[in-house]
Amino acid sequence: SSGINAEYGGTSPPLSPSLCIFTIMFMLLPQDFGLSKLSSPAHNNLELVWPDGFSLMANSAILALNSPVIEDLTTRQNQTIIDMGSFRCRLEGGEPARHFIEALYSGKVNLTATNFTQIAMLAVTLKVSWVDYKCQKYFERLIRSTGDYPSLRYSVDTAIALKDTTDTYIELVVPSLQHMETECLFDFLRSFLSE
Numbered sequence: 001s002s003g004i005n006a007e008y009g010g011t012s013p014p015l016s017p018s019l020c021i022f023t024i025m026f027m028l029l030p031q032d033f034g035l036s037k038l039s040s041p042a043h044n045n046l047e048l049v050w051p052d053g054f055s056l057m058a059n060s061a062i063l064a065l066n067s068p069v070i071e072d073l074t075t076r077q078n079q080t081i082i083d084m085g086s087f088r089c090r091l092e093g094g095e096p097a098r099h100f101i102e103a104l105y106s107g108k109v110n111l112t113a114t115n116f117t118q119i120a121m122l123a124v125t126l127k128v129s130w131v132d133y134k135c136q137k138y139f140e141r142l143i144r145s146t147g148d149y150p151s152l153r154y155s156v157d158t159a160i161a162l163k164d165t166t167d168t169y170i171e172l173v174v175p176s177l178q179h180m181e182t183e184c185l186f187d188f189l190r191s192f193l194s195e
Contacts, residue, residue, distance in 0.1 A: 046074060048101070051085035054093020058101055066104045067126040087125050090164070092118055103131055111138045113154060117161050124166045139169055143176045152177075152188055 044057035060080075064071035073079045084091045091097070096118035103109035103119070109131050111119060116138065123131035143155055155176070159169040177185060 045080060046070075047081045048097070049081060049083055049085075050091060050093030050097060052093050054097060056093070056098060056101055058104075063101070063104055066128050066130075069126045091121060091125065097122065100131070104128065109134050111135065117158050120158075120162055120169070121165050124162075124168075136168060136172070139172055143173060149188060149191055153192060156192065 041057070043059045046058050046060040046063065047055055048058060049055045060070065060074040064074055070082070073082055084093070084097075096115035099110060099115050100119045100122045109119065111134065116135065119131065120135040120139070122128070123135055139155075139158070142151070145151070155173050159173040162169045177188075180188065
């Protein structure tokens with residue numbers, strides 16, 4: 001690298017316009033920044049603190065590249081500690097929060113029935129569009145594969161839990177209920193309302 005810098009008078013080599021466009025477009029997509037950096041104290045300058053006492057250190061630049069909300073809080077408002085309880089929704093810390101932050105570092109989100117609601121809530125709240133998209137696709141697959149009471153109950157409970165954050169999941173689950181046979185729908189509602 002010293003040879004390159006010397007060759008260009010101590011600066012980086014000039015970039016062609018097509019390379020600049022590629023670089024900009026590349027940064028808008030989820031990236032793999034390496035999960036090892038998440039545990040590096042030297043890289044982490046932002047503390048996220050949840051109402052339940054859970055906190056996590058992360059790199060503000062990596063989070064800001066994924067979230068315009070984090071971008072605003074760190075770059076424009078110069079915050080180094082973000083109170084996750086200040087958002088309108090019921091965000092919880094713990095493993096789902098860690099999985100969400102890991103997704104922003106790795107560019108891959110691993111959704112499960114256990115972490116889905118909180119990850120979807122974080123994606124909508126922090127406006128991480130690629131995670132939100134993955135959550136919606138996961139939920140759509142879940143709805144299409146449901147048929148038994150526990151699966152339907154999970155879908156409805158999840159949509160209700162997310163309704164203060166977004167109407168998207170209500171809009172996804174209602175048509176699946178509308179397409180049920182009347183007797184099956186009544187059985188579902190009877191069981192749902194009696195719990």
